[in-house]
Amino acid sequence: MRRSLVLLVAFLTTLLSPTLLGTPAAFAAGSTTSYQTIAGVGGTPMKAFVIQPTGWGNGPFPLLVMPSSWAVNNIEYVGAAAKLAKESGYVVVSYTSRGFWDSGGEIDIAGPDTVGDVSKIIDWAVANAHADATKVGAAGISYGAGISLLAAAADPRIKAVAAMSTWTDLARSLYPNETVNKQAVDVLLTAADLTGKPGPVLKEAKAAYNAGRFHEVLPISAGRSAASKVAQLNANHTAVMLGNAWNDGIFAPGQIADFYTQLSGPKRLMLSPGDHATAELFGAAGLPNDIWESAGRWFNRHLKGEANGIDAEPAVRLKPNNGGDWRTYQAWPSGTGDTVSLDGKKIWAGWPTVADSGTVLLSGAMQGFFNIPTGVALPFVDRNVAGVWTGPSYPNGATLAGTPRLNVTVTPSAEKTSLFAYLYEVGPLGLGALVTHRAFTVTGASITRNLDIQLEPTVWNVAPGNKLVLVIDTVDPRYLSQSTLGSTVAFGPSTLTVPRA
Numbered sequence: 001m002r003r004s005l006v007l008l009v010a011f012l013t014t015l016l017s018p019t020l021l022g023t024p025a026a027f028a029a030g031s032t033t034s035y036q037t038i039a040g041v042g043g044t045p046m047k048a049f050v051i052q053p054t055g056w057g058n059g060p061f062p063l064l065v066m067p068s069s070w071a072v073n074n075i076e077y078v079g080a081a082a083k084l085a086k087e088s089g090y091v092v093v094s095y096t097s098r099g100f101w102d103s104g105g106e107i108d109i110a111g112p113d114t115v116g117d118v119s120k121i122i123d124w125a126v127a128n129a130h131a132d133a134t135k136v137g138a139a140g141i142s143y144g145a146g147i148s149l150l151a152a153a154a155d156p157r158i159k160a161v162a163a164m165s166t167w168t169d170l171a172r173s174l175y176p177n178e179t180v181n182k183q184a185v186d187v188l189l190t191a192a193d194l195t196g197k198p199g200p201v202l203k204e205a206k207a208a209y210n211a212g213r214f215h216e217v218l219p220i221s222a223g224r225s226a227a228s229k230v231a232q233l234n235a236n237h238t239a240v241m242l243g244n245a246w247n248d249g250i251f252a253p254g255q256i257a258d259f260y261t262q263l264s265g266p267k268r269l270m271l272s273p274g275d276h277a278t279a280e281l282f283g284a285a286g287l288p289n290d291i292w293e294s295a296g297r298w299f300n301r302h303l304k305g306e307a308n309g310i311d312a313e314p315a316v317r318l319k320p321n322n323g324g325d326w327r328t329y330q331a332w333p334s335g336t337g338d339t340v341s342l343d344g345k346k347i348w349a350g351w352p353t354v355a356d357s358g359t360v361l362l363s364g365a366m367q368g369f370f371n372i373p374t375g376v377a378l379p380f381v382d383r384n385v386a387g388v389w390t391g392p393s394y395p396n397g398a399t400l401a402g403t404p405r406l407n408v409t410v411t412p413s414a415e416k417t418s419l420f421a422y423l424y425e426v427g428p429l430g431l432g433a434l435v436t437h438r439a440f441t442v443t444g445a446s447i448t449r450n451l452d453i454q455l456e457p458t459v460w461n462v463a464p465g466n467k468l469v470l471v472i473d474t475v476d477p478r479y480l481s482q483s484t485l486g487s488t489v490a491f492g493p494s495t496l497t498v499p500r501a
Contacts, residue, residue, distance in 0.1 A: 045103065048095035065137070068095065070191060073096045109202055115151050138162075149168070152233060170225045179480065182478060187250070329401075333499065344491055347491075376422070378426055401458075404498045406454075409494050410492070412447075425460065
């Protein structure tokens with residue numbers, strides 16, 4: 001994984017370097033590109049590609065600011081930027097985020113300086129690139145998306161945002177239900193060391209993680225999470241478009257859906273199959289892409305005032321995770337659900353099973369480059385070390401849409417036990433495709449707790465005759481499991497509620 005990340009970044013950097021791009025006219029008629037150094041907060045040099053439209057008059061032009069993703073440089077969006085400049089007349093500034101690659105400063109995990117850099121970029125573009133200070137948008141993928149949301153909360157000049165593969169709650173992403181998302185943390189820390197200059201906050205976070213005290217990092221989350229800035233975004237009446245993947249191994253979709261429901265201004269949500277950044281990656285290069293095309297229409301409506309009808313369309317667009325066309329909803333789906341009673345069981349903890357092996361036996365949706373158990377053979381799951389419950393069968397098929405909820409009663413024998421709930425669609429041969437999952441950690445030996453756990457949301461088409469099966473395990477290689485080998489977990493009477501469209 002780490003080698004792949006380094007090779008990917010190196011390939012993109014070489015392929016799209018300033019030398020190969022040319023300066024200033026790198027693209028077809030309709031835009032020019034120049035490589036600029038822009039002073040960020042404290043005068044820190046931000047390295048940027050500035051794409052300006054040609055054939056659209058003398059300006060001022062609407063402005064889009066695009067901070068780069070974590071460990072990626074300013075090349076990231078130049079394809080989409082050229083398309084936006086040529087086809088819609090935008091000035092676009094695609095820049096390397098603070099602390100990475102060719103930009104100065106240190107990585108502060110979307111801290112005040114990184115967020116403030118966006119405002120400095122706006123100032124520069126207005127003064128030097130014929131940008132219109134009254135028509136400003138921000139867009140990005142992953143780290144750039146989170147920065148864009150935070151900057152929009154802080155700077156009311158930003159009228160519209162397109163945030164893709166983003167986080168809205170940092171703690172919920174990296175420490176869901178008190179369980180460290182080990183895979184995500186390892187990737188982020190390694191990428192930062194390889195491509196940037198970690199600052200004090202990031203260095204302390206890494207030290208805490210390595211020392212087993214990751215919970216001490218949580219206080220930094222609120223100031224770096226758009227979920228804590230909803231009031232500012234609503235007060236600014238920011239038009240917010242969100243696009244994420246169902247199987248995002250770093251920023252899972254549940255936090256995005258909850259954030260979306262709290263926004264009161266113009267908003268749009270698109271969730272589709274894939275893993276982190278895979279749903280919109282090629283669109284950033286300027287290739288056809290549903291999410292980027294929607295983002296272009298979003299900015300045209302909310303920055304340029306075009307009556308293109310996007311604000312009259314259903315605001316929620318969800319593509320089933322196991323295939324199918326986009327489904328549209330006026331609001332986040334909260335339809336009636338099937339509630340299944342789960343009987344009591346007792347299992348041994350700390351033992352791996354095929355449910356958490358990551359082996360793909362029947363894949364319902366590709367999980368990108370992350371190790372997520374997309375399939376399982378239910379007959380081979382050891383019932384002594386994993387709880388297995390068979391849910392409803394659907395003779396005519398069904399569509400699940402929304403957030404499954406698990407109300408579970410547990411009594412662990414160890415002081416800390418990590419639990420991993422997987423919901424599978426299972427066919428007649430016992431082969432199952434992963435529908436959704438959720439991690440949670442229980443504290444307190446021999447204490448009975450009743451927990452209300454939201455699994456990650458999904459839209460999923462169940463084939464006729466197939467059934468749903470819930471598996472709860474105590475080990476998962478993606479997470480830092482705290483289960484004790486040889487301890488036990490007793491499950492009391494519980495329920496699973498699965499929403500249907």
